[in-house]
Amino acid sequence: MNEVILVVNAGSSSLKFQVYELGTDHELSFTLGGQVSGIGGSRAAFKVKDSSGTCLVDRSLQPSEARNLAGAQEIMAAWLQERIPAPPIAVGHRIVHGGPKLSRSVLITQEILEYLDSLVPLAPLHQRNNLAPVHVIFEHWPEIRQVACFDTAFHRTQDNVVQHFALPEEYFERGVRRYGFHGLSYQYIAGRLREILPEIATGRVIAAHLGSGASACAMVDGVSRETTMGFTALDGLPMGTRPGRLDAGVVLWMLEQGMSHDEIQDLLYNGSGIKGLSGISNDMRTLLASDEPAAALALNYFSYRTAESIAGLCVAAQGLDALVFTAGVGENSPEIRTRVCQHLAWMGVQLDEAANAANSLTISHPDSCISVHVVPTNEEAVIARHTVETLLGQL
Numbered sequence: 342m343n344e345v346i347l348v349v350n351a352g353s354s355s356l357k358f359q360v361y362e363l364g365t366d367h368e369l370s371f372t373l374g375g376q377v378s379g380i381g382g383s384r385a386a387f388k389v390k391d392s393s394g395t396c397l398v399d400r401s402l403q404p405s406e407a408r409n410l411a412g413a414q415e416i417m418a419a420w421l422q423e424r425i426p427a428p429p430i431a432v433g434h435r436i437v438h439g440g441p442k443l444s445r446s447v448l449i450t451q452e453i454l455e456y457l458d459s460l461v462p463l464a465p466l467h468q469r470n471n472l473a474p475v476h477v478i479f480e481h482w483p484e485i486r487q488v489a490c491f492d493t494a495f496h497r498t499q500d501n502v503v504q505h506f507a508l509p510e511e512y513f514e515r516g517v518r519r520y521g522f523h524g525l526s527y528q529y530i531a532g533r534l535r536e537i538l539p540e541i542a543t544g545r546v547i548a549a550h551l552g553s554g555a556s557a558c559a560m561v562d563g564v565s566r567e568t569t570m571g572f573t574a575l576d577g578l579p580m581g582t583r584p585g586r587l588d589a590g591v592v593l594w595m596l597e598q599g600m601s602h603d604e605i606q607d608l609l610y611n612g613s614g615i616k617g618l619s620g621i622s623n624d625m626r627t628l629l630a631s632d633e634p635a636a637a638l639a640l641n642y643f644s645y646r647t648a649e650s651i652a653g654l655c656v657a658a659q660g661l662d663a664l665v666f667t668a669g670v671g672e673n674s675p676e677i678r679t680r681v682c683q684h685l686a687w688m689g690v691q692l693d694e695a696a697n698a699a700n701s702l703t704i705s706h707p708d709s710c711i712s713v714h715v716v717p718t719n720e721e722a723v724i725a726r727h728t729v730e731t732l733l734g735q736l
C-alpha cells in the first residue's frame with residue numbers, strides 16, 4: 342500500500358473518516374470511508390465501505406462502546422490500526438472555525454491548537470468536537486502531522502462590507518464578524534462544477550447546502566461573495582435544530598425572562614429549527630411523512646426562508662445563472678427542492694418534474710431562466726487535497 346492520508350470529521354453525533362492513498366505524483370485516490378454514528382444515543386453504529394461501495398463493516402454498537410466521542414475515536418483507531426499497515430503520513434481535520442487569523446489550511450502546532458481551542462465559544466456545537474481527535478493524536482502519535490482545514494476559510498474572499506455587522510468597529514476588530522461556514526462543501530461544489538458543468542462554473546451560482554446544518558452561498562466564478570451563516574453557525578437558514586436568522590431582541594427577551602446562558606445556548610443549538618417548530622423531529626424525512634399541522638408549518642417555514650435567502654443572495658452575485666442543491670436534504674429530497682423552487686418561480690425558476698424526482702444532475706426545465714442542479718458534496722475530498730497541498734507547502 343502507498344502512503345496514506347487520513348481525513349477526520351468529528352461532529353456532535355458522528356465521527357466520519359476517510360482514507361486516501363497518495364500516489365507518486367501526489368494524486369489522491371479514495372480507499373475507504375466510514376463513520377461511527379449515533380454517538381451518545383441508543384442506536385450507535387459503526388460502518389465502513391471501500392471505494393467500490395462494498396461494505397467492510399456494518400455493526401451496531403453497545404451504548405457503552407460509543408457513549409461519547411472518545412469511545413468513538415477508540416473504535417475508529419483500533420479498526421484503522423488493524424487495517425492499515427503503516428500509520429498515515431498526515432491527518433487532515435475538518436475544523437469549523439479558523440477565526441479572524443486563519444484563512445487557509447495550516448499545519449497544526451501546539452500554538453495553533455491553543456488558538457483553535459480559544460475559538461470554542463464561537464462554535465460550541467462543533468469546534469470542541471472537531472479538535473478532540475487533534476488532541477488525542479498529539480498525545481499518542483506526536484510524529485503524525487496534522488492539518489486543520491476550515492469551514493470559514495473559503496469565505497475570506499468576501500467584500501469587507503459583507504463581512505461586517507452594523508456594530509461599532511471595535512467589535513469587528515475584536516473578531517465579531519460574519520465568517521460564514523460550510524466553506525469546504527462550497528469549495529468542493531465550485532471545483533466539481535468546473536469538471537461537470539464548466540459553462541456554469543464561471544457564472545453566478547448559488548449553492549444551497551441543506552443538511553442538518555443549512556446555509557447558502559453566492560459564488561461568482563467559483564469565488565465566495567456572500568453566505569447566509571455569520572459569526573456563528575446559528576445564522577441564516579433554518580436548520581435541523583437551529584433557528585437560523587433570529588432577531589437579536591429575542592435573546593435579550595429570554596435573558597429578561599431569567600433564562601441562563603446555557604439554557605439559551607441549548608435552545609438555539611439543539612431545540613430550535615424544524616425540530617423546535619414542529620415539536621416532532623429534526624429529521625426532514627420524518628416531517629415529510631407526517632400529517633401533523635406542526636410538521637407542515639416547519640416544512641413551509643424551511644422552504645420559504647430558504648427561498649427568501651436565495652433571492653437575497655442574488656444581490657451579491659448580481660443575478661443568478663444556476664442554483665445548486667447539495668447535502669442530505671438538498672441531494673435527496675425532490676419535495677423540498679420543489680417547494681423552494683416554487684417560491685422562486687417569479688424569478689423564472691422552473692423544474693423538470695421527472696428529472697427532479699430522479700435526483701438528476703440537471704433538474705430544471707429547458708424553459709427555466711435559471712438552471713437548477715443537484716451535486717452531491719464531498720467535504721472530505723477537499724480536506725484530503727488541502728492536507729497534501731499544505732504538506733507540500735503549496736497552499
Ligand code: ADP
Pocket residue numbers: 551552553554581623624625626627629668669670673674
Ligand atoms: P449532516 O452531515 O449535517 O449531519 P446531512 O447532510 O447528512 O447532515 O443531512 C441530514 C438531513 O438530510 C436530515 O434532516 C435527513 O432527514 C435529510 N435527508 C436525508 N435523506 C433524505 C431524503 N431522502 N429526503 C429528505 N430528507 C433527507
